[in-house]
Amino acid sequence: MRAARAACPTRAVPPPSPFVSRLRPGLIVASYHPVGGEADPAALVAAARDAGCAMALPHVIDRETPLRFLQWDGGALSAGPFGLSQPASIAQEVPPDIILTPLVGFDRRGNRLGQGAGHYDRAFAAYPAAWRIGIALSVQEVEALTPDPWDVPLHAVATEKEWIVP
Ligand SMILES: Nc1nc2c(c(=O)[nH]1)N(C=O)[C@@H](CNc1ccc(C(=O)N[C@@H](CCC(=O)O)C(=O)O)cc1)CN2
């Protein structure tokens, strides 16, 4: 799935109208800085900023430690583990209302295959009221993923082609 993603010439995902219509000033939207051919959420970030939302990015230390969402004003990022770029660890931790979620694979039922460290499943459990939006390239769709007991499904998936609601 990582190879299929990296081979795809498209990267940008346009902001879907159901996403834009949900944005309100002061909402906290967690995004991510794409790596390794991941779908690029930049246009959704721009829409959220235009709507007056505050942005956050994930910060990780290692596979075991839960990720934290740290405030991000759009400024420079620091090098993190796994080749990630993330806010400095001293940035303020904020509770997200919307989580734009990277993924390796997804299905139409909202199941998500991630990097295998459980960072997002643990974050979804910590913020159960947040709106969980997968950001993907259409080549990342698979017929069906078999969820594990701890897997928390996505509310929707945005790709370069469509908005998928289970
Ligand atoms: N852009 C982005 N940021 C993100 C994630 C993500 O998937 N994408 N995460 C999602 O949870 C968290 C970081 N979690 C990660 C957990 C494990 C590995 C990892 O084990 N990578 C492997 C293989 C990398 C590769 O082959 O490309 C490694 O480094 O060995 C990477 C990220 C938070 N930030």
Ligand SMILES: Nc1ncnc2c1ncn2[C@@H]1O[C@H](COP(=O)(O)OP(=O)(O)OP(=O)(O)O)[C@@H](O)[C@H]1O
């Ligand atoms: N809510 C949770 N509390 C504690 N451990 C969890 C929780 N959710 C997942 N895990 C652990 O995380 C591990 C990896 O989960 P999984 O393979 O589903 O990760 P993933 O969703 O693919 O990865 P990621 O979210 O990092 O991109 C599992 O072994 C599981 O025990």
